[in-house]
Amino acid sequence: MGADDPILSVRGLRTEFSGDRGDVRVLDDVSFDVGRGKIVGLVGESGSGKSMTALSLMGLVPRPQGNVSASSILLDGRDISKLEPAAMRRIRGRDIAMVFQEPMTSLNPVRKVWEQVGEPLAIHQGLGRSAIRKRVLDMFDLVGIPEPKTRLDAYPHQLSGGLRQRAMIAMGLICEPKLLIADEPTTALDVTTQAQILRLMRDLRDRVGTSIIMITHDLGIIAEMCDEVNVMYAGQMVEQADVFDLFERPSHPYTRGLLASIPRATVARAARRMPSIPGMVPNLAKLPPGCRFAPRCSDAMPQCQRPPDLLPVGVGHSARCWLHSAGAALPEGEMR
Amino acid sequence: MTLSADPAAILEPETIEEASFLRDTMRAFRRNRMAMVGLAFVVLLVLGAVFAPWISPHDPYRVELDEQLLPMSATYWLGTDNFGRDVLTRILYGARISLVVGIVPSLVSLLIGTVLGILSGYMGGKTDFVVMRLADMMIAFPSLLLAMVVMYTLGANLLNIFLALALVGWASVARVVRSQTLALREKEFIEAARANGTSRAVIMFSHIFPNVVPTLIVLFSLSIPEAIMWESSLSFLGVGVQPPEASWGLLVAKGKEYMFQAPAVAIAPGVAILLTVMAFNFIGDGLRDALDPSMKD
Amino acid sequence: MLMFALRRILVSIPVLIGITLILFIMLNVVPGDPVALMMKEHASPEVIERVRAQMHLDDPLVVRYLSFLWNALQGDLGNSIKLNRPVTDLLLKAFPNTLMLAVCAALVSWVIGIPAGILSAVRRDSLLDRFFMGFSLLGVSMPVFWSALLLQYVFAMQLKLLPVSGFYGWEYMVLPAIVLGWSSAGVSARLTRSSLLEVMRHDYIRTARAKGLRETGVITRHALKNALIPVVTIMAIQVSGLLSGAVITEAIFSIPGVGRITVNAISSRDMPLLQGAVLFATVLVILGNLVADILYSVLDPRIRSQMKKDA
Numbered sequence: 018m019g020a021d022d023p024i025l026s027v028r029g030l031r032t033e034f035s036g037d038r039g040d041v042r043v044l045d046d047v048s049f050d051v052g053r054g055k056i057v058g059l060v061g062e063s064g065s066g067k068s069m070t071a072l073s074l075m076g077l078v079p080r081p082q083g084n085v086s087a088s089s090i091l092l093d094g095r096d097i098s099k100l101e102p103a104a105m106r107r108i109r110g111r112d113i114a115m116v117f118q119e120p121m122t123s124l125n126p127v128r129k130v131w132e133q134v135g136e137p138l139a140i141h142q143g144l145g146r147s148a149i150r151k152r153v154l155d156m157f158d159l160v161g162i163p164e165p166k167t168r169l170d171a172y173p174h175q176l177s178g179g180l181r182q183r184a185m186i187a188m189g190l191i192c193e194p195k196l197l198i199a200d201e202p203t204t205a206l207d208v209t210t211q212a213q214i215l216r217l218m219r220d221l222r223d224r225v226g227t228s229i230i231m232i233t234h235d236l237g238i239i240a241e242m243c244d245e246v247n248v249m250y251a252g253q254m255v256e257q258a259d260v261f262d263l264f265e266r267p268s269h270p271y272t273r274g275l276l277a278s279i280p281r282a283t284v285a286r287a288a289r290r291m292p293s294i295p296g297m298v299p300n301l302a303k304l305p306p307g308c309r310f311a312p313r314c315s316d317a318m319p320q321c322q323r324p325p326d327l328l329p330v331g332v333g334h335s336a337r338c339w340l341h342s343a344g345a346a347l348p349e350g351e352m353r
Numbered sequence: 354m355t356l357s358a359d360p361a362a363i364l365e366p367e368t369i370e371e372a373s374f375l376r377d378t379m380r381a382f383r384r385n386r387m388a389m390v391g392l393a394f395v396v397l398l399v400l401g402a403v404f405a406p407w408i409s410p411h412d413p414y415r416v417e418l419d420e421q422l423l424p425m426s427a428t429y430w431l432g433t434d435n436f437g438r439d440v441l442t443r444i445l446y447g448a449r450i451s452l453v454v455g456i457v458p459s460l461v462s463l464l465i466g467t468v469l470g471i472l473s474g475y476m477g478g479k480t481d482f483v484v485m486r487l488a489d490m491m492i493a494f495p496s497l498l499l500a501m502v503v504m505y506t507l508g509a510n511l512l513n514i515f516l517a518l519a520l521v522g523w524a525s526v527a528r529v530v531r532s533q534t535l536a537l538r539e540k541e542f543i544e545a546a547r548a549n550g551t552s553r554a555v556i557m558f559s560h561i562f563p564n565v566v567p568t569l570i571v572l573f574s575l576s577i578p579e580a581i582m583w584e585s586s587l588s589f590l591g592v593g594v595q596p597p598e599a600s601w602g603l604l605v606a607k608g609k610e611y612m613f614q615a616p617a618v619a620i621a622p623g624v625a626i627l628l629t630v631m632a633f634n635f636i637g638d639g640l641r642d643a644l645d646p647s648m649k650d
Numbered sequence: 651m652l653m654f655a656l657r658r659i660l661v662s663i664p665v666l667i668g669i670t671l672i673l674f675i676m677l678n679v680v681p682g683d684p685v686a687l688m689m690k691e692h693a694s695p696e697v698i699e700r701v702r703a704q705m706h707l708d709d710p711l712v713v714r715y716l717s718f719l720w721n722a723l724q725g726d727l728g729n730s731i732k733l734n735r736p737v738t739d740l741l742l743k744a745f746p747n748t749l750m751l752a753v754c755a756a757l758v759s760w761v762i763g764i765p766a767g768i769l770s771a772v773r774r775d776s777l778l779d780r781f782f783m784g785f786s787l788l789g790v791s792m793p794v795f796w797s798a799l800l801l802q803y804v805f806a807m808q809l810k811l812l813p814v815s816g817f818y819g820w821e822y823m824v825l826p827a828i829v830l831g832w833s834s835a836g837v838s839a840r841l842t843r844s845s846l847l848e849v850m851r852h853d854y855i856r857t858a859r860a861k862g863l864r865e866t867g868v869i870t871r872h873a874l875k876n877a878l879i880p881v882v883t884i885m886a887i888q889v890s891g892l893l894s895g896a897v898i899t900e901a902i903f904s905i906p907g908v909g910r911i912t913v914n915a916i917s918s919r920d921m922p923l924l925q926g927a928v929l930f931a932t933v934l935v936i937l938g939n940l941v942a943d944i945l946y947s948v949l950d951p952r953i954r955s956q957m958k959k960d961a
Binding site: 077103106109110111114119124125133136140141 | 852853856857864867872875949951955
C-alpha cells in the first residue's frame with residue numbers, strides 16, 4: 018500500500034431503513050475516495066444522505082431499523098465493511114473520528130470537558146487520568162483554546178459555542194485518527210467563529226496531516242476548504258470532481274443549481290437565497306423511476322425516465338446525467 | 354375601528370379544527386388496546402353499580418347470623434361476611450361509593466385548581482404569589498394526614514371525604530395550569546387579543562382556558578384512581594366511610610379480622626380496587642398519549 | 651452552596667408558618683370547641699374543665715395561636731391528653747421507627763425500581779420492558795393496606811416465615827419495607843425508564859458512541875448521571891408519599907411509629923397529639939423538599955454555576 022493509495026475508499030455503500038411502510042433505501046450505491054492528507058467535501062441539501070454516509074462509515078446507524086452494507090470500505094487498505102460491531106467500535110474514535118454539527122448539545126452537560134475530550138484515550142489506549150490530562154492540555158493548545166489550563170475542569174455550559182467546537186475537534190483528533198469526519202461543523206456557529214473553526218481545520222490538516230471529510234450544504238465552505246468534492250442527491254452520488262473542476266465546469270444540473278444559489282458578498286441579504294432550485298428533495302420512499310433529479314431539472318429529456326449512471330465526463334470528473342452520456346444513452350439503459 | 358363582527362366567519366375555522374382534533378384524539382385513543390380494555394371495565398363497573406339492586410338478589414345490609422362467613426357457592430359467588438351478607442353484592446354497592454368519590458372531588462379540585470391556576474399565571478404579581486404560596490403549603494402537607502385531620506374535625510362521612518380530597522387535590526392542578534398559562538401568555542394569539550383591547554377576563558376564559566382543556570382531561574382521568582385510592586385508605590383506617598355502608602376500603606378492614614376463616618372477604622374488595630384503579634390508569638395513559646403525544650414516556 | 655441552602659431554608663419558613671396556621675384553624679377554630687370534639691358525650695364537667703385549663707382554651711384565639719407557635723418553636727408541642735406525656739417525647743421516641751421503615755422502603759424501591767427502569771429503557775419495547783412496566787403499574791395500582799394484608803397472609807400466617815406484626819427486631823421490618831417500597835418501586839421504575847429514554851435521545855450520547863465507547867459504557871458513563879438527576883430529586887420529594895404510606899403500613903403492622911401515633915390520636919381523639927404529629931410530619935416533608943433542591947444543585951453543574959452567579 019503506497020503513499021498514493023487513498024486513506025479511505027468506499028465502494029457500493031448501501032443503507033436501508035425498515036419502517037412501518039416498508040423499506041427505504043437512504044443510500045444507494047455510494048462510492049468515493051478520500052486521499053491522504055486531503056479534505057474531501059460531501060455536499061447536498063438536507064436529506065441528500067450526506068450525514069447518513071458519515072454515520073454509515075462510523076457504524077453509528079441505529080439498529081435494528083437501519084441496515085448498512087457495502088462491497089468494500091477500505092480504511093488504509095483494510096476492509097472495514099464486514100466488521101463485527103465490537104471490532105467496529107475499536108475503530109471508532111481511534112481510526113475514524115467525528116465532529117458533530119451542534120457543539121452546544123454534543124457534549125455531556127454533567128461531565129467536565131477534559132474527561133470527555135480525553136475519553137477516547139482511556140477507551141483505546143488505556144491511559145491513566147494524569148496522562149490523559151496532559152494530552153488533553155496539549156490538544157487544547159493545538160486547537161487554539163485560550164488559557165487551556167483553566168478550561169480543563171470547566172463544564173461544557175461554561176464554554177462558548179466556538180470553544181466547545183474546538184473542544185470537539187480536540188476530542189476527534191486526540192487519538193490521531195486516520196480520518197476525521199466533520200458533519201456541518203460550523204452551521205451552529207456565528208460567522209466570525211465559523212471562519213476561525215474552518216481556518217483551524219485547514220491548519221490542522223497542514224500541520225498534522227489529518228485527512229478530513231467535510232460535510233456541508235454550503236458550497237462556499239467547499240470552495241474554501243476542499244480538495245475534492247462529492248455532490249449527493251437523494252441518496253446517490255451525482256457528481257464527483259476536483260474542486261477547481263467542479264466550480265469551472267459543473268456537469269450535473271443539480272450542481273449548477275447549487276452553484277447558482279451561492280450567496281455573493283455583494284448581493285443584498287434579501288436577494289441572497291435566490292435563485293434556488295425549484296421544488297424539493299424527493300421523498301425517498303416514493304422516488305421517480307428514472308433520474309431522481311428529473312422532476313426539478315430544467316434540462317429534463319425523455320431519456321431521464323430511465324436511471325442514468327455515474328460516468329466520467331473528464332479527468333477525475335464524473336456525473337450522473339444523461340446530458341453527458343450521449344454515447345452511452347442507447348445501449349446501457351436499453352440492455353437492462 | 355370596526356372589527357369583523359360576523360361570528361360565523363371567526364368561529365368556523367376553529368370549529369373545523371376542533372372537530373378534527375377531537376377525531377384524531379378519538380382515533381388515537383381507540384387504537385390504544387389497554388385504554389379500551391380499561392374503558393370497557395369501567396363501563397361494566399358503572400352499569401354494575403347503577404343496577405346493583407336489580408342485578409343482585411341479596412340485600413347488602415341485611416344481617417343473617419346463621420349464614421356467617423360462608424365459602425363461595427352458587428348462591429354466594431364470593432361467600433358471605435361475618436354478618437352473613439353477600440360479599441359480591443357489597444362490592445357492587447361499594448363501587449357506587451368509589452365511583453362517586455373518584456369523580457366528584459376530582460371535579461371540584463379541578464375547578465378550583467383551574468380557576469386559581471389561570472388567575473395566578475395570567476395576573477402574576479400578588480395574586481400569583483398568594484396562590485402559589487397556598488399551593489406550596491397544601492403540597493407540603495402529607496396528603497393522607499391532611500385528609501385525616503379534616504375527617505377528625507368535621508366528622509367521618511362521605512361529604513367530608515369529598516371536601517378533604519378536594520382540599521388535597523387542587524394545589525397540584527393549580528401548579529400545572531399555572532405553568533401552562535405562563536407559556537400561553539407569551540403566545541402570539543394572546544398578544545394579539547391583548548393588543549385588540551380584549552378584557553383580561555375574556556382572554557383568560559375564552560383564549561387560555563380552551564387551551565388547557567386537554568391537560569385538564571388528562572389530569573382528571575388520572576386523579577380519579579388517586580381519589581379512589583385515598584378514599585379506600587381513609588375508610589380502611591376508620592376515618593372514612595362508616596359501617597354499615599359498603600366502601601371497598603372498609604370491606605377490606607372488616608374482612609381482615611377473618612383472614613383465616615374466609616380470606617375472600619378481605620381479598621375480593623382489594624381486587625376490585627386494584628382492577629378499578631388500573632382501568633382508570635389505562636384510560637388516563639391512553640388519553641394522555643392521544644391528547645399530547647409529546648408527554649409520552 | 652451554603653448561601654443557596656440558607657436561602658432555601660429562609661423561603662421555607664413562611665410556608666411552615668402558614669401550615670401551622672392552617673393546622674391551628676382546622677383543629678381549634680373550625681370545630682368550635684375542640685374539647686367537645688375530643689370528649690364527645692361522656693365526660694364529667696370536672697375533666698372538661700381540667701382539659702380546658704390545661705390547654706388555655708379560655709384565652710383569645712390569637713394568643714393561643716401565638717403561644718402554640720412559640721412553644722412549638724421551642725420544641726414544646728403540649729401534652730397528650732390520653733397518655734398525659736409531652737407530645738414531643740412521644741414523637742421523638744416513635745420517629746426512629748418511622749425513619750427506619752422509610753429508609754428500608756426507599757432502599758427496596760430503589761434497588762428494585764431503578765435497575766428495572768434502566769433495563770426497561772435499554773431493552774425498550776421488549777418482553778422484559780413490558781413485564782417490568784406491567785409490574786410497576788400493578789405496584790402503583792395496589793392499595794398499600796391490601797398488599798400488606800396479602801403478604802401478611804401468605805408469608806406470616808400461611809408460610810410462617812416472618813412475624814405478622816409488631817416491632818422487636820429486623821425481621822419485623824421485612825414485610826412492611828417490602829409493602830411500602832414496592833408501591834414506590836413502580837414509580838421509581840417508570841421515572842427511571844422515561845428519564846433514561848429522554849436522555850438517550852441527546853446528541854452527546856451519539857458523541858459518546860462515536861468515541862468507540864461500548865453501549866454499557868455509554869449508559870453508565872454518559873446517560874445514567876443525567877437520567878438519575880430527576881429520579882433522585884423526585885425520590886426526595888416523595889417523602890410525602892412515603893409518609894402517607896407509612897401511616898397505613900405502621901397501622902397494619904403495629905409498628906410504633908409516627909404514623910401509628912397519628913391514627914391512634916384520631917381514634918382516641920387526642921387533639922394535641924394529632925396536632926403535633928401532623929406538624930412533625932409536615933416538617934419532614936419540607937425537609938425532604940429542601941434536600942431535593944440541594945441534591946439537584948449538587949448533581950447538575952449547570953444549576954450549580956447558576957447559583958454561584960445568583961449568590
